[in-house]
Amino acid sequence: MSATIPTQFTGQAAMSKQNEEKFDLKEHSYTPRAFNEDDVIIKIECCGVCGSDLHTITCGWQAHDNFPAIVGHEIIGTVERAGANTTHKVGDRVGFGAQCSSCGECSSCKAGQENYCLKGMGGTYQGKTGDKVQPYTQGGYADYYQGPGHFAVPIPAELESAVAAPMLCAGGTVYAPLVRYGAGPGKKVGIIGIGGLGHLGVQFSAALGADTFAISHSDSKRADAEKLGAKGFVATKDAKTALAEHAATFDLIVCTSFQEGMPLQELYLPLLKPFGNMVIVGIPNSGIPAPGWAVLGKSITGSLIASPSELTEMYALAVAKGVRTWVETRPMSEATQTLQDMHEGKAKFRYVLVN
Template identity: 50%
Template sequence: MSPNYKFQGWMGLDKDAAKGKMVWQEYTPKPFEETDIDIQITHCGICGSDLHVLRSGWSASLYPVCVGHEIVGVAVRVGSKAEGGIRVGDRVGVGAQSSSCLKPDCEQCSGGAENYCQNHQTGTYSSKYPDGSKSYGGYADYWRGPSHFVFKIPDALPSDVAAPMLCAGITAFSPLKRLGAGPGKRVGIVGVGGLGHFGILAAKALEVDKLVALSRTSSKKADALEMGATDFIATDEDEDWAAKHANSLDIIICTVDSPKMPLAKYLRLLRVGGTFVQVGAPEDRLPPFNILPLLAKDLKIAGSSVGSPAEIREMLDLFAKKGVHTWNNNVPLKDANKAILDMDAGKARYRFVLVNEKHVSQVERNEARENKL
């Protein structure tokens, strides 16, 4: 049976979409399966990935494309074989991944690392499901996809706060958790932006001993310290910063992706056995570096991509328990074109969240009606 609602959203028709030229129009979602869930979207975070895809920065995008993969809303249709105990009316969310092979003989999917499945992955937008249908994201009224990648949102996390956690939050949290960030560990976060501010918030929630924020200038120092950083390094304002802070960190999470970033100096900050993790995804190449420091100190350079469903649930529960609060600016969904331009201009402090005011009002009316019963 067809739903009594339409799938429509802000569509990028070509590379000019990244210049604030998305168009609101209807589209056809994937065919509904009994393992799927439909979400009436109330909030969607704006991610740097959205801009990369709108302009085909990483590779050719599957235009027309509806971006947005930090989605929170209300489950309005739940298949008979849906996972997670989700029911119609539950507040739920979905992040950057919407599908993987989920086969029992897949080492990654069976081992709780679906985000690294090597057989098949579907991104939440500009990607394809196994049946060949396209995926569409959250700058829209509704979203449809597999329930395995849909998560209940804890009551303690407001929807606008939770939405950016589903991509930016987990991208920072996952490598920290896997590398044992916690008491006794010293962590550095490179870049105080949408990803970086979550790196600071997550490391604080994990109770690391030392938490250093690194940025080119000191313009964000006060914010970083308020978020939980115990120290701040402005790399453009002190020529000797790498020498002064050498051998001081166990883990560095790098959220920036500039080909001009001082990678060799970042590596100097690591202690013996330390790990540098790149989470910012560049369109350009990273700068070259000398391999000898890695040999001399048993250093590791790694990459990390979003997180598994289990890690996302763990993160949401921890953030709810610890009172982690996204530093976000809410923008009406109707102003999405302006918002992506502001995002590209670096105006977010530190995450823009699109609010589907029509659906938020409807949810509030429904909740008020239930409270009276």
């Protein structure tokens, strides 16, 4: 064991439920759960800021209420201690995404779909550990992270850490359903919402060879969409024009920004070809409104992050086709202001906190 690994890890924590109008993280140290030979400990280089981080500390999802809470699940760092049962070595650069445990024994886990573990996936933060000292996991807005080597994904040398980090959650979340539902040559794919997830969705869809269209409320993101590799742009503000040009032509639509009142029946489902798929990543607390007649011959489904093997495939595609996250880096010590700016929609398109 490296003598330099501290016995306590230190991060930027929400000490209690956060007020969205005024985030206030504090430096907090914790003792990690007992190390076992399946684990690695990494010295964190950087961590992306995901929408889930905000939801968690503002208690948008009721299950997440363990405080103090260090969030962050787009973590890249260097292995400083590697358990005997892992494939990693000290010095390897690896990343942890949103998942850090699964049962390892169910049919999903055995099929390499750990993110659909039938016993439930364990989160990189706020996940149960079964340990008395640290009963729930703490995340990546910190100096070190300890987790199972199985969920630590090797980062290709061609990708800078800050660019690669957001792919661990945002990237995998859009990449996995694109592949699962056949994005590729000869397919017309729409990406709804051009933000942290969507800007990677457009790039991965284009990288897979699909005719890719950005679908956004107004024209304001048209120029960005073109730079990201979109072949076309659909402004939903003018549904009549959108339908006149694109009705029943999309094979697949991935919705990265599901908001109440969005035109699911009026526009999104009519854009799909018969037997087309609409995948919603990020299901809102309020659920998905029943689509009635509009769903006939169309499928609506959800998707949850990506498995370790899918993340590895995603990185290979990113290297081969030049997919890059558009990031703004900030010092880890500025986590509070960064969350505030993220909440206020200032990210273009992903903040990454750097140690």
